[in-house]
Amino acid sequence: MEPEDKRAAGGLGFDEGDDDDHALLLSRGDSTKEAEAEAESSEHPLFAHSFIVFFSAFISAVQYCVVLPTCRSYVREMGGTAIVSGLIIGGADIVSIPCTLLLPLLTKKSFKLVFIIQSVLGLLGNLLYATAGAPAVGSAAVAVAGRIVAGMVCSYSFTCPSFIANFVSERHRTAYMQFLYMSVYFGVALGPTIGAFLTGIGEYEAGGIFLVNMNTAPGWFMAGAYVVYIAVVVWSPQFPEIPDNSQGGERASGCEGEGGHRMQSRGYKFAIFTCVLGTSLPAFLDSAWETATIAISTETFMWSERKTGFVISGVLGTILVANSLAGYLSYKFEDRKIILVTVVLLIASSFFFVTGGTAAYFGAALVYMPAVSIVSASFSSVTTKICAKSQLMFLQTANGIGLQLALFLAAIYGTSGLLLVGRINFFISLTALCISIAICTCIAFRDLKPPRQQTEELSDKSLELSDKSLEMA
Numbered sequence: 001m002e003p004e005d006k007r008a009a010g011g012l013g014f015d016e017g018d019d020d021d022h023a024l025l026l027s028r029g030d031s032t033k034e035a036e037a038e039a040e041s042s043e044h045p046l047f048a049h050s051f052i053v054f055f056s057a058f059i060s061a062v063q064y065c066v067v068l069p070t071c072r073s074y075v076r077e078m079g080g081t082a083i084v085s086g087l088i089i090g091g092a093d094i095v096s097i098p099c100t101l102l103l104p105l106l107t108k109k110s111f112k113l114v115f116i117i118q119s120v121l122g123l124l125g126n127l128l129y130a131t132a133g134a135p136a137v138g139s140a141a142v143a144v145a146g147r148i149v150a151g152m153v154c155s156y157s158f159t160c161p162s163f164i165a166n167f168v169s170e171r172h173r174t175a176y177m178q179f180l181y182m183s184v185y186f187g188v189a190l191g192p193t194i195g196a197f198l199t200g201i202g203e204y205e206a207g208g209i210f211l212v213n214m215n216t217a218p219g220w221f222m223a224g225a226y227v228v229y230i231a232v233v234v235w236s237p238q239f240p241e242i243p244d245n246s247q248g249g250e251r252a253s254g255c256e257g258e259g260g261h262r263m264q265s266r267g268y269k270f271a272i273f274t275c276v277l278g279t280s281l282p283a284f285l286d287s288a289w290e291t292a293t294i295a296i297s298t299e300t301f302m303w304s305e306r307k308t309g310f311v312i313s314g315v316l317g318t319i320l321v322a323n324s325l326a327g328y329l330s331y332k333f334e335d336r337k338i339i340l341v342t343v344v345l346l347i348a349s350s351f352f353f354v355t356g357g358t359a360a361y362f363g364a365a366l367v368y369m370p371a372v373s374i375v376s377a378s379f380s381s382v383t384t385k386i387c388a389k390s391q392l393m394f395l396q397t398a399n400g401i402g403l404q405l406a407l408f409l410a411a412i413y414g415t416s417g418l419l420l421v422g423r424i425n426f427f428i429s430l431t432a433l434c435i436s437i438a439i440c441t442c443i444a445f446r447d448l449k450p451p452r453q454q455t456e457e458l459s460d461k462s463l464e465l466s467d468k469s470l471e472m473a
Contacts, residue, residue, distance in 0.1 A: 045167045048236050053163050054183040056115055057156035059229055061187025066218040068294055069195040069309035074215035080140040082415045087144045090411025092151030093404040100400040103158050104393050111239035118153040119233055123226040125150025130219025136208035156184050158400030165384040166242050174335055174381040178327035181377040182320050189316035196309025271447035274440040278379030280402030282372040284410040285430055291414025301358055315365045322370030335378045336448040343438045346371040350434050353427040385450035
C-alpha cells in the first residue's frame with residue numbers, strides 16, 4: 001500500500017493490521033458457519049422422544065381439566081365445600097413443588113424414568129379419585145389425595161421444557177415450545193369436552209367400591225389412558241443424557257466472552273426475573289379464568305355442566321391455532337416483539353370480563369386465552385436463550401416451581417377467591433396482573449434479546465465495515 005493509501009485508510013481509523021483483522025473476522029465467520037452446519041444434523045431430537053414429550057404434556061393437561069365440569073357436583077355429593085373443589089383442581093400443584101426440586105436429579109439420570117414415574121402415579125391417583133365416590137368410601141379427602149398423587153409429577157412444568165431446552169437447537173426452540181403449549185392446550189380443551197360427554201354415562205355400581213357415574217367417570221377414563229401411556233413409554237427408545245453444563249458462564253445459545261460480565265448486570269438479572277414471571281404468571285391468569293368460569297357459567301349464566309364443558313373447550317381450542325401462528329412467526333420476528341404485542345392484546349381483552357355480558361365475556365376469552373398461552377410459551381423459550389448454560393437447569397426448575405405455585409393459587413382464587421371478592425374485583429385483579437407483565441417486559445425489553453442474535457448482528461456490521469474499508473483502500 002502506498003503512503004497516501006495508508007493515510008486514507010488511517011483517516012478511517014484503520015492501520016496496517018487491518019488485513020489480519022479482516023482475515024480473522026472471515027475465519028470467525030467460516031467457523032460460525034461450520035458450527036451451524038454441524039449443529040444442523042442434531043438440532044431436532046428423535047421423533048419418538050418428541051412424541052412422548054408432547055404426549056406427556058397432553059395427557060397431564062387432559063387430566064387437569066377433565067374434572068372441571070363435574071368437580072363441584074362431585075364435592076357436593078360428598079359433602080365438601082368450594083375450597084375442596086379448588087383442591088381437587090389445583091391440590092397437586094402445591095405438592096408437586098418439592099417433587100420439582102427432585103426432577104433435575106432424575107432427568108440427569110433418565111428422562112424415560114421420569115415419564116414412567118409420572119404414568120404410574122397417574123394410574124394410581126386416578127383410581128383413587130374414581131373410587132372416592134363409591135358407597136364404601138364416600139370421602140372427599142380420598143378424591144383430593146387421588147388428584148394429588150396423579151398430578152404430583154407434572155411433566156409440562158419442568159420435564160418437557162427441560163428436554164426442549166437441552167436437545168432442540170435455538171433456531172427451532174420457540175417453535176417447539178409453542179408446539180408444547182399446543183399439546184398442553186389441546187389437552188386443556190379436550191379435557192372439559194370429555195368431562196361433558198361423560199356426564200351422560202349413566203350410573204353403574206358393583207360391590208360398593210366400583211361406582212361409575214358422571215362424577216367418577218373422569219377418574220376411570222384417565223386410569224385407562226395412563227395404561228396406554230405406560231406402554232408407550234416403556235417401549236420407547238432410550239432418551240439421551242443431559243450434557244454437563246456445570247462449567248463455564250457462557251450463554252445457553254453458545255455465546256462466550258462477556259457472558260460472565262453480563263450475568264452480573266442488573267439488566268440481565270431483571271430480564272431473567274421477567275422470564276420466570278412471564279412463564280408463571282400467565283398460568284395463574286389461565287387457570288383462574290377457567291375455574292372462575294365454571295362457577296360463573298353454572299351459577300350466573302345458569303348453564304348446565306355439559307354446556308359449560310363444551311363452551312370452555314371451544315374457547316380453549318382456539319389456542320391451538322394461536323400457538324401454531326406464534327410458532328410460525330417465531331422464525332420471522334424476535335420472541336420479545338411477539339411477547340410485547342401479545343401482552344397488549346391480553347390487557348385489552350381482560351377489560352371485557354368486567355364490563356360485558358355473556359357474548360362479550362366469551363368473545364374476550366377468544367383473545368385472552370390464546371394470548372396467555374403465547375406469552376408463557378415465548379417467555380419459557382427466551383429463558384433458555386438468554387441464560388448461561390450453567391444456570392439453565394436452575395432456571396428451568398424455577399420456572400417449574402413458579403408455574404405449579406401459580407396453578408395452585410389460581411385454583412383456590414378461582415373458587416373461594418371469586419366468592420370472597422366478587423366477579424368485578426376478581427377480573428380487575430387479573431387485569432392488574434396483565435399490566436404488571438407488560439411493565440416488566442418493557443423494562444427488560446433490551447436484555448430479552450438472545451446474545452447469539454446480538455453477536456451475529458455485531459459480526460455482520462464488522463464484516464460490512466471491513467469490506468468497505470478494503471474497497472476504499
